Amino acid sequence: MRLPALKDPRTWLAAGALLLTLLAIFVPRIMLQRDAYDVMFVVDITTSMNTRDVKLAGEPASRLDVAKASIQDTLAQLPCGSKAGLGVFTERRTFVLYEPVEVCANFSALHDSIPHIHWRMGWQGDSFVSKGLFSALSIAHSDKADLIFITDGHELPPLPYSGLEPYEGKPGDVGGLVVGIGSHTSSRLLKYDADGREIGVYSMQDIPQENRAGPPPPDAESRPGYHPKWAPFGNAIVNNKEHLAIVREEYLKKLAGVTGLTYAYLGDDRSLANEFTKAAHARSLERSVDVSIIPGSLALALLTLLYGIAAVSAFRSPIRSVHNST
Amino acid sequence: MNLALTYPWVLALIPLALLPLTFAIQRRQGYPSLAGVEPDGLSRAVDIGLHLLGALAILSLLAAIGGLHLKGQTVERVGEGSHVVLLLDRSSSMDETFAGKQATETEASKSSVARELMREFINRRDHDRFGVAAFSTMAMPVLPITSHKDAVLGAVDAITRPGLAYTNVGQGLALALSMHEADPTAASRAILLVSDGAAVIDRRVQERLREQIAKRPVNLYWLYLRTAGAPGIFDPPREGVPDTPQAMPERHLNLFFQSLKVPYRAFEAENPEAIADAIEEIDKLERNPIRYQERIPEIDLSDLAYGIAAGTLLLLLLAKLAEVRLETGGALTRSKAGSTVAAARQATDNETKRLKEAA
Numbered sequence: 001m002r003l004p005a006l007k008d009p010r011t012w013l014a015a016g017a018l019l020l021t022l023l024a025i026f027v028p029r030i031m032l033q034r035d036a037y038d039v040m041f042v043v044d045i046t047t048s049m050n051t052r053d054v055k056l057a058g059e060p061a062s063r064l065d066v067a068k069a070s071i072q073d074t075l076a077q078l079p080c081g082s083k084a085g086l087g088v089f090t091e092r093r094t095f096v097l098y099e100p101v102e103v104c105a106n107f108s109a110l111h112d113s114i115p116h117i118h119w120r121m122g123w124q125g126d127s128f129v130s131k132g133l134f135s136a137l138s139i140a141h142s143d144k145a146d147l148i149f150i151t152d153g154h155e156l157p158p159l160p161y162s163g164l165e166p167y168e169g170k171p172g173d174v175g176g177l178v179v180g181i182g183s184h185t186s187s188r189l190l191k192y193d194a195d196g197r198e199i200g201v202y203s204m205q206d207i208p209q210e211n212r213a214g215p216p217p218p219d220a221e222s223r224p225g226y227h228p229k230w231a232p233f234g235n236a237i238v239n240n241k242e243h244l245a246i247v248r249e250e251y252l253k254k255l256a257g258v259t260g261l262t263y264a265y266l267g268d269d270r271s272l273a274n275e276f277t278k279a280a281h282a283r284s285l286e287r288s289v290d291v292s293i294i295p296g297s298l299a300l301a302l303l304t305l306l307y308g309i310a311a312v313s314a315f316r317s318p319i320r321s322v323h324n325s326t
Numbered sequence: 327m328n329l330a331l332t333y334p335w336v337l338a339l340i341p342l343a344l345l346p347l348t349f350a351i352q353r354r355q356g357y358p359s360l361a362g363v364e365p366d367g368l369s370r371a372v373d374i375g376l377h378l379l380g381a382l383a384i385l386s387l388l389a390a391i392g393g394l395h396l397k398g399q400t401v402e403r404v405g406e407g408s409h410v411v412l413l414l415d416r417s418s419s420m421d422e423t424f425a426g427k428q429a430t431e432t433e434a435s436k437s438s439v440a441r442e443l444m445r446e447f448i449n450r451r452d453h454d455r456f457g458v459a460a461f462s463t464m465a466m467p468v469l470p471i472t473s474h475k476d477a478v479l480g481a482v483d484a485i486t487r488p489g490l491a492y493t494n495v496g497q498g499l500a501l502a503l504s505m506h507e508a509d510p511t512a513a514s515r516a517i518l519l520v521s522d523g524a525a526v527i528d529r530r531v532q533e534r535l536r537e538q539i540a541k542r543p544v545n546l547y548w549l550y551l552r553t554a555g556a557p558g559i560f561d562p563p564r565e566g567v568p569d570t571p572q573a574m575p576e577r578h579l580n581l582f583f584q585s586l587k588v589p590y591r592a593f594e595a596e597n598p599e600a601i602a603d604a605i606e607e608i609d610k611l612e613r614n615p616i617r618y619q620e621r622i623p624e625i626d627l628s629d630l631a632y633g634i635a636a637g638t639l640l641l642l643l644l645a646k647l648a649e650v651r652l653e654t655g656g657a658l659t660r661s662k663a664g665s666t667v668a669a670a671r672q673a674t675d676n677e678t679k680r681l682k683e684a685a
Contacts, residue, residue: 014646097484303383
C-alpha cells in the first residue's frame, strides 16, 4: 500500500511531535549530581557579643543579633538535602543544641529556633575562643559535618604568653568558616548585673589585661618593679585594651590557619552560603531532575511548525487561483 | 479545584491553539466542483473533529510544559495527641550509667538510653507537636513547638553530648511553660521532664512557676532516671536526715509538683526497662483530641497532559496517514482499483468530458 501522505512534511512533523511527547512521558527524569553540605553552626554567646557596634537593616544592633540573622540567611540559601545543626559557645566549649538535620524539610523549625539564642544561655562568663573553636571542630568532626563558627575573637582572659595551645585535630578534616563579627573601631564592653540588666560598661581595671596564670613573658625582667618571686610580671599597670570590644581579625585568621578553616568577615552581606560552600566539603547527592519540558517544548514547536506550514500553503495554494481563473 | 501552573508564562502561548482551528493538518487539494458531492454529515464531523484535536494537542502540550498540577494543601483534621515540651537535663551526670559509672560499650549511659526511648516515643506519636528545652546551669530554649519531627529528633540526639555542671530545674521549667505560652493553638499540653537529679527551687522561682501554671495549665510528667544509691522521689527521709529541700531535693521537687494542682505523674526509672514502661504509660495518658494539620502533597498532572497530547497526536497522525491525493491518486491507484475517491474522481472526469463534449 502506498501512502501519499508520506511525501507531506506535515506527516513527519506530526510523527515527530508524537514521538517527542512519548519521550516526555517515558523518560521524564534524569539523575543529576548535586552538592549538599552538612554544617554545624556555632555562635559565640559571650558578653562581648552584646556589643552594639554592627548594623542590622540600617539600625545599630548587637553582634549576636546580626550573627543570628546571618545564620537564618545562610540556612535559607543552603541547597536542599543539606543538613544544619546548632550549637552555642561560651566559657571553653561548644554546647550542641541540636544535631544536623535536613534544612528544607525542617526549615521553619530551624529558622524559628535561631531567634531564641540568647546570651543568658551562657553558663559561664569566660571566653576561651580557641578552646571553644577546637571543641566545635571535634563535634563537627564526629557529625561528619563542616563548621561555621561565628565569633568576635575576643579571648578573655587573654591568651598566656606561651600563645595558642596546639590544635589536636587534623587541619582540614573539618572544612568551613571562622566568621569574624564586629566593628573595626573599638567600643566599650557592656556590663550586666546578676539579673541580666545592662548597668554600664567595663573600665580598664575590671578586665584582666594580660594572662598571669601562665609563665611571665621573657622580657619581664625589664619591666618596672620586677621581682622574680613577688612580682614576676612587674608592678606597672598594663593596658592591652582588653576592655575594648573590637573584632580580632588577626587572631581569627591565625585560628583559621591553624585549624584549616577559612576566615570570613561578616559584613553587609549577611549570607555566608557563598563563602561556606567554597570552604566546605560538598556531599554529592543524586537528585532526579524532571527534564520532560525539553522534549515537550520541542513537540510543541513541531506542532506549531506543522500548522504554520498549513497556514502558508493555504495562502499560497494554487487552488484559489484556479477558482479565480474559472 | 486547585489547579496551578509551575510556569504560568505558557498561558501567553494559548493563542497558538487557534492555528489548528483555522488550518488543517491535511493538504489542501484542488477539486473542480463540489456541486456534485452530496453534503455528508460524517465528513463534516470528522473535519471539525480533526481541527479540535489539533487545538487539544497544542493546549495539552502547553499544560504539560507549564507543569500543570493540583496544589498541595494543608487540611485540619482531628486526631489524638498533644503538644509536648521535652525538658531535657543536660547535666554531666546524665553521661554516666545507671550504676553511676562511666559508660562503656556494654553499659549505656543514662542519656543514650533516654535518647533511644524518647526517639521511639516521638516517632510513635503521629499527631503530636514537640518543643525542646534543655537545662543545666542555665535553661536553654532549643526548639519552639513544632511539627517537624526530624528537628525534634536532632535535638533529642544532642543529649548524649557531654553535659554541663548543674541541674537548674526551676529555670528549665519556667522556660518550658513559657514555650507553651508562646504557642497559641488550643491543644492538650504536657511537659515531659527527663532528669537524673533535682535541685532546690528558689522560693521566688516557685511562686513564679505557680503563677505560670495557673495561667496555662499543663500535664506534668517527670521521668526521674535514678542512679544506684541516689535518693528516690518517693522515699521518706531516713533516720537522722533532715526533711528539707537541701537534703532531699528529689523528694521535695516531687512534693512541689504535687502541690501545683495540675495532672502530674512521676516515674522513677532505675533501668532502661523502667523508662520504657514509663514512656508507654505517658503514651497512653496523653490521648486527647487534637486538631492537627495534615499536608496533602502536590499532584503532578503534567504526565496526564502529555498522555492526552500523545493520544490526540496519534489520532491526528492516523488521520493524516489515511489521507489520499486527489490530483495524482486516481492515476496511481487506477490500476489497482484502490480507492473509491479515485473512482469517484474518474467518474467526475468522465462527466466533465461528457459535459464539455455536449457543450
